[in-house]
Structure formats: structure tokens, C-alpha cells
Amino acid sequence: MITAPLPLDEDLRLQALKRLEILDSEPEEAFDRVARLAARAFGVPIVLVSLVDEDRQWFKSHHGLAACETPRSMSFCAHAVLSKRMLVVDDALDDERFLDNPLVLGAPYIRFYAGAPLRLADGQVIGTLCLIDTQPRSLGADDAQALADYAQLVERELEVRRQLIHSRTAHERDRRSLAISEARFTTVFKETPIGNALVALDGHFLEVNPMFSEITGYDEATLRKLTFAEVTHPADVASDVALAAELVAGKQTTYATEKRYVRPDGTAIWVNLAVTLLRDATGVPLHFIAAVQDIDSRKRSEEALGNYHAELEERVRERTTELRRSRDALQTITDNLPVLIAVVDRDLRYQFNNETFRRVLATPSAMLRGASVRDTLRPEVFEQLQPYFARALAGERVTCNEVRYRADEERIWCTTYIPAEREGKVTGFYVMSHDVTEQRHTEQRLRENALIDPLTGLANRRALEEELGATLADGSPFALFFIDLDGFKSINDRYGHDTGDALLREVANRLKSTVRAGDFVSRLGGDEFVMLSRGVTESMSAERIAQAACHALARPFVAGGQIVETSASVGVALHSADEGGGRPDEPLCLADAAMYEAKRAGRNTWRLARQAARAVSLVQ
Known part of the structure; x- marks a missing residue:
């Protein structure tokens, strides 16, 4: 595989690409439409709008391909960007540049490629509109011109994007006042099927939508003269005021509660209330945003249903x-x-x-x-x-x-x-x-949420304790692996917590793909992970699993758009059937101690509990 060298104007090209603010953006119908039309016109299974970044090619549109990016080193498009001309490869297996390319030998099994360069107004080529087929084929002169025409449609969308960014920069000084104005008078606020209100910090209504007036029974002019406490049922005022105070104090960012409003005729109506506090750019509170949903019928039904059973039993007796x-x-x-x-x-x-x-x-x-x-x-x-x-x-x-x-x-x-x-x-x-x-469904959802780590989707500490307790109770032999990333704090300090979180998710994915089917993988917190493998009785088997985990985590990661390198220290504790039950924290403590032995031994290695002094180094 021959990797395309960098263009002489690579720095200027990358700057032009970055100024578009398009990398890692959400899909846009304008680009997807061109890809669909090109796929239909040329009869190819894959059409890509490919943007060549510093280390990758990222697809703004990827018709017929699940992946959204591939390494630049494998990229056909990098060759087109280098030459700044249309690149056509009739059969990749006959081209020495691509015959051993992983994208040719493996999915998506590229045989035919035609890429038209995407050129900005300043002449910089930032990527291609490319056609891909799994069968060899040729591209005639008419088809080449048609592909260039489709590429011009993409270039037009890129130019529109560049002009919009320029306009946005010119009007940035008015952004804050415009954002507040739009937030107050947005159509969604006025026409949403639930009640919406803007409430001042002193409790007075600033704005209400028609649905809010319909729910409470007060017209907008009357509500502007009142506070939320004056239309709230006396029994619900104290809790509502307390929750609002917590928002202002910064103890929480939003709250939801069920409460009653008192309508002008004196009747009470139950609502579901969700409140958020809007702050300015410096963090100073501005006003509350309240969303109200009428649940009066449901509350009355719940009350009636709650009484049915007891009343019926008494009536039967x-x-x-x-x-x-x-x-x-x-x-x-x-x-x-x-x-x-x-x-x-x-x-x-x-x-x-x-x-x-x-x-x-x-x-x-x-x-x-x-x-x-x-x-x-x-x-x-x-x-x-x-x-x-x-x-x-x-x-x-x-x-x-x-x-x-x-x-x-x-x-x-x-x-x-x-x-x-x-x-x-x-x-x-x-x-x-x-x-x-x-x-029952609600209870099940609550239980599942309580046992899952929200960042990685793995089991959390509570789930691990339950699994360990059940395994100890049934007397099954097992191996416990305590995994701690090496140098994770420095990664957070260097790249930021968003990249750190992305790295933790990638670590979770690699651990799940490394362990055996049926093995239990969990995240304790921070950069600590624990794997439990039932049926492992011999140290050699445990060593193989630990070594596989170390090797998997030593390979470079792509996290948050960064290439991040790390490794892991692994502590292993074996528990045989002869040892009987015990507390779940005992094998966990043994594995934790063995992990620290691995840290002291130089990291990127593992140690077996009770044999932690044994020198075991991984081949890098």
C-alpha cells in the first residue's frame, strides 16, 4: 500500500477545511441528496462526500457505508487531494498503490474508485465526491463530466456554508440579545401543546402561552399581574418555592414536580411542572422557564383506582x-x-x-x-x-x-x-x-438504570457486587480482574474531560470484545474496571485473559478526535470452589492489591494475587 504524500500547501488546505466547521457535524440533507442521486445515476453501491483531515478522511455523507471515517493512510481520496485532479481506479487489485490496501482486501472490498476533487473558492482541495464499487469498472468521458458536475453541487453547498459562517461572525456581537429575544418569542413557546411560562425571579409571570392560560383558567393579561404562588394551591406553595430556591442557589439545574393550580372559579387542577433556570453568560440568573402538562384526569383516575380495591373488598364482606x-x-x-x-x-x-x-x-x-x-x-x-x-x-x-x-x-x-x-x-x-x-415496567426500568454506568453502558459497582455475591453463593470457581488505566489523569489534563470520557467508552468497548461470551464486565468508577470470568480455575487461563486485556488497551485509541495512547495495570484474583462463599469485597480487595503490584512493576502488565512478586512482563 502506497500512502499519498502530503501536498505542499497542506497547512493552508487544513486551515481552509477547519474554517468550514464541518468536520464531525450532523448529517445534512443537501449533501445526502447529492450522494443518493449520484449512486442512482452511476449505479454504484457506495457514494461518499469525503473530507481529508490531518489524520483521517471523514465522510460528510456516506451513502451505502456504515463507517463515518477511515484513517488517511488508507485513503484513496488523499491521492486525489494531492493531485487536485479527478482520480479513477478501474481495478484496485491492478494498482500497486492500492492492491494491498485494507479497504480493498477487507470491507468494503473496494475494486473501483472514482473521486472528483472538491475545490473551495480559494482553490484549496479539501476532499472528494467519490464513487465506489466492489466490482472493477471503467469511467467514460461523459460519466467523468457528470461526476464533476455532481462535485460542483457539493462545492456550491460548501460555499454556502462558508458564506453563512462569515455572516455569523459578522453578527456575533448581537448574538446574546438575539438569543434571548428568540428564546422568549419562539413559535415553539407559543404553539406547543403544553403550557409554557417565563417567570421572573420574584415569581411574577413574564410571558405565558395560550395553553398555559387554558390550563390555569386565567387570561394572559391577568397572569402578568400575578405570581406563581398566587395561583398555586396553598398546600403546594412551600415545596414549589423551596425547589425554585434550590435552582437559584445552583443546587440543581432543573426540577420536576406534581402540583395543583387554583383556577378563578376556585377549583384545583393537577399539573406536571418542569422548571429550568435561565442564566446569562456570566452565570447570573435571569428568569425561570416553566413547562406545564395537565394531568388532572390521570390523578383523579389514580385516586379512584387506588380506592377501588379497598372499597370492593369491604363491599364484598x-x-x-x-x-x-x-x-x-x-x-x-x-x-x-x-x-x-x-x-x-x-x-x-x-x-x-x-x-x-x-x-x-x-x-x-x-x-x-x-x-x-x-x-x-x-x-x-x-x-x-x-x-x-x-x-x-x-x-x-x-x-x-x-x-x-x-x-x-x-x-x-x-x-x-x-x-x-x-x-x-x-x-x-x-x-x-x-x-x-x-x-412493573416502570420498576424494571428503574432497576436497570440503577445497575448501569451511564457513561460506558457497562454494569456499575452495585451490579458487580450483586454478581459477585451470586457467584460466591453458588460456589462457582472464577477469576476476578481489577483493571486500572495507566496515566489517565495526564490524559484528562492534556486533552480535557470530554476526550477522557470518550476514552473510557472506547476502553469499555475493547474490554467487552476481549472477554469471553458470558463474562461480566463492569466499571467501578473513574478509570477502574473489573471483569469476572466464571469457570476459570487455573492461573494459566487467568494469565491469558489478563494478557489479552493488557494488549487490547495498549493499542492507540481514537477518542474525541484525538489519537490517545495509554495502557493498563491488571490485578488477578482466583477463587476456587473449595474456598466456599465469603464476602464480595474479599476477592475484589485481593485483585486490587495485585493491581497495585502491577503498577509498581512498571505498568502495562499484570500480577496474580498471592503470587504478585512473580516477574511477568508483557512483550510490547
């Missing part, structure tokens, strides 16, 4: 005799409740079911009356609930928090079994179920 004489009345009442209701006798046969119960089980009323519970429910559901039936028939009120009546849907029911008594004897039990699907 107080009116058992009366409802037995008037089954039609009972049926009418229960059919209109959003819960499953049934009566089961001691032989586990249905004596009564409401309409919701019949609808969920998809069984007609005539078939349920007297039907066996065992024959009606799915076998696995019956096996799950049979212990609850036995306890209810023994006189105990019991609840199963998770019942899935049907296999063809994901609805989850919370079911309570209440003993039915007559003359002091249990004659069966009542069944009452309410849908808790959304509640």
Missing part, C-alpha cells in the same frame, strides 16, 4: 349475603369495574366471574360457571397459583404480585385471594386482580 340473593346486581356492579373478579369454591371450580375476567381468559360466561380452575388456566399458571389457592382455603388472605393469565400478551396482574366464610367455615375464596403491567 358487608354484602355477601345480599349479593348471593341478587347475583344480577353483583354482576352489573363488577362488570363495570376495571378488575378481574371471580368466586371459587373448595373444589376449585368457578362459581362467579365478572365480564373483565371472562374477557381476559377469552372464555364465554356459560363455559366458566362451574368450570375447573385447573382446566381453565394454563398449566404453568395453575402450578404457580396452586399454593395461593391452598392458603386461601386455609383461611389466609394472600396476594400474588405477578400473574400472566395469557401467553399471547405481556399483561401482568396483581391477584388477591380472600377467603369466603359462612358460619365460621371457609367455603372458597374470592379472586380480585388488577393490571400492574405499567407499574
Whole structure:
């Protein structure tokens, strides 16, 4: 592979590219449209708008290719930039410059390439509009002219971008006042389907949109004379004021709460309130931005549903005799409740079911009356609930928090079994179920978020402790690897925390691709990572895993647009099945201590706990 040398005017070329402020920008339809049209016109699978940076070629548009950049050393486009003329390669395998190029031998398997230079108004060539095919082909004179015409469309978009940047610079002195004005009078503020308000620091309303007036019942002119405290329910004022004070004090950047407004007619309406404090460039508070959503119907529904269960149980106990004489009345009442209701006798046969119960089980009323519970429910559901039936028939009120009546849907029911008594004897039990699907999904999301490191997407410390505890409890042998990056603080100091965060994410990706399927990878915090490999019983196996991790992290990273070099020190602790259980922190402490031995041994190496003095160096 022959790498294109740098053009003589490389510094000027790179300066022109940087001034466009286009590198690593979001996709734009104008460029993507040209790429799509070119792909259709020339019948090629891949069309790129390629910009050649200092160490890479970055694709402003990449039709037919998932990657958004490749190293400049592999770039065909770098040769076109050097020559400043259209470059056509009929068959890369017949061209000594490219025949061993990784992009030819591997994905995307380039065989044909045609790149038209993208030239700015000052004559600098910053990249190409290129056509790529996986099959050899040629480019006739007419096609070459057409490709040049498409390139001119891209150049026109680049020139428009350059002129916009120039205009933006000319008007930068007015940016702050314009931004505040636009923020206040934006169309989104006025026409959004939720209530919006700008509130002064003293609580007075500055601006409100029509939806805010509709929710509170006050017109805009009236609201401008009031403070938010004057239209808030007295019971909610103190908490609202306290939260606003925390924003001003800088203790938090935003808050959300549920509160009540009092409308002019004296009625209260529940809303979901989200508040942000806007500050100027120096950090001085300006005003609050409030977003309000009407949740009055939901709150009233929640209150009603919360009372249904208790009220229904009391009603069943107080009116058992009366409802037995008037089954039609009972049926009418229960059919209109959003819960499953049934009566089961001691032989586990249905004596009564409401309409919701019949609808969920998809069984007609005539078939349920007297039907066996065992024959009606799915076998696995019956096996799950049979212990609850036995306890209810023994006189105990019991609840199963998770019942899935049907296999063809994901609805989850919370079911309570209440003993039915007559003359002091249990004659069966009542069944009452309410849908808790959304509640369970919310709980699951909260738990998952609590166990995931938000920066890297790996398991966090809490998840690691749970995994270690479970592994120790079942007596499985395992190896624990404590990994600490070498020199991470200096990387943060040199490149900034954004690059440091990007590096940590790349480290997480490499560790996940290095370990075995089923191994557990987590981030403790900072630049510390822990891997747990079940079934590892021999030191040689643990050594191979540690060595692989060191090698993977010693290769240069591309993080935050920078090429960053680092390494890792790894401490290894083996835990055999003979050692039994123990506390999760014991193997973690052993691996941590071994890691520090690796640090003292020169870094970019590993040490095995209890054998940390053994000299083991990695071949660089």
C-alpha cells in the first residue's frame, strides 16, 4: 500500500477545511441528496462526500457505508487531494498503490474508485465526491463530466456554508440579545401543546402561552399581574418555592414536580411542572422557564383506582349475603369495574366471574360457571397459583404480585385471594386482580438504570457486587480482574474531560470484545474496571485473559478526535470452589492489591494475587 504524500500547501488546505466547521457535524440533507442521486445515476453501491483531515478522511455523507471515517493512510481520496485532479481506479487489485490496501482486501472490498476533487473558492482541495464499487469498472468521458458536475453541487453547498459562517461572525456581537429575544418569542413557546411560562425571579409571570392560560383558567393579561404562588394551591406553595430556591442557589439545574393550580372559579387542577433556570453568560440568573402538562384526569383516575380495591373488598364482606340473593346486581356492579373478579369454591371450580375476567381468559360466561380452575388456566399458571389457592382455603388472605393469565400478551396482574366464610367455615375464596403491567415496567426500568454506568453502558459497582455475591453463593470457581488505566489523569489534563470520557467508552468497548461470551464486565468508577470470568480455575487461563486485556488497551485509541495512547495495570484474583462463599469485597480487595503490584512493576502488565512478586512482563 502506497500512502499519498502530503501536498505542499497542506497547512493552508487544513486551515481552509477547519474554517468550514464541518468536520464531525450532523448529517445534512443537501449533501445526502447529492450522494443518493449520484449512486442512482452511476449505479454504484457506495457514494461518499469525503473530507481529508490531518489524520483521517471523514465522510460528510456516506451513502451505502456504515463507517463515518477511515484513517488517511488508507485513503484513496488523499491521492486525489494531492493531485487536485479527478482520480479513477478501474481495478484496485491492478494498482500497486492500492492492491494491498485494507479497504480493498477487507470491507468494503473496494475494486473501483472514482473521486472528483472538491475545490473551495480559494482553490484549496479539501476532499472528494467519490464513487465506489466492489466490482472493477471503467469511467467514460461523459460519466467523468457528470461526476464533476455532481462535485460542483457539493462545492456550491460548501460555499454556502462558508458564506453563512462569515455572516455569523459578522453578527456575533448581537448574538446574546438575539438569543434571548428568540428564546422568549419562539413559535415553539407559543404553539406547543403544553403550557409554557417565563417567570421572573420574584415569581411574577413574564410571558405565558395560550395553553398555559387554558390550563390555569386565567387570561394572559391577568397572569402578568400575578405570581406563581398566587395561583398555586396553598398546600403546594412551600415545596414549589423551596425547589425554585434550590435552582437559584445552583443546587440543581432543573426540577420536576406534581402540583395543583387554583383556577378563578376556585377549583384545583393537577399539573406536571418542569422548571429550568435561565442564566446569562456570566452565570447570573435571569428568569425561570416553566413547562406545564395537565394531568388532572390521570390523578383523579389514580385516586379512584387506588380506592377501588379497598372499597370492593369491604363491599364484598358487608354484602355477601345480599349479593348471593341478587347475583344480577353483583354482576352489573363488577362488570363495570376495571378488575378481574371471580368466586371459587373448595373444589376449585368457578362459581362467579365478572365480564373483565371472562374477557381476559377469552372464555364465554356459560363455559366458566362451574368450570375447573385447573382446566381453565394454563398449566404453568395453575402450578404457580396452586399454593395461593391452598392458603386461601386455609383461611389466609394472600396476594400474588405477578400473574400472566395469557401467553399471547405481556399483561401482568396483581391477584388477591380472600377467603369466603359462612358460619365460621371457609367455603372458597374470592379472586380480585388488577393490571400492574405499567407499574412493573416502570420498576424494571428503574432497576436497570440503577445497575448501569451511564457513561460506558457497562454494569456499575452495585451490579458487580450483586454478581459477585451470586457467584460466591453458588460456589462457582472464577477469576476476578481489577483493571486500572495507566496515566489517565495526564490524559484528562492534556486533552480535557470530554476526550477522557470518550476514552473510557472506547476502553469499555475493547474490554467487552476481549472477554469471553458470558463474562461480566463492569466499571467501578473513574478509570477502574473489573471483569469476572466464571469457570476459570487455573492461573494459566487467568494469565491469558489478563494478557489479552493488557494488549487490547495498549493499542492507540481514537477518542474525541484525538489519537490517545495509554495502557493498563491488571490485578488477578482466583477463587476456587473449595474456598466456599465469603464476602464480595474479599476477592475484589485481593485483585486490587495485585493491581497495585502491577503498577509498581512498571505498568502495562499484570500480577496474580498471592503470587504478585512473580516477574511477568508483557512483550510490547
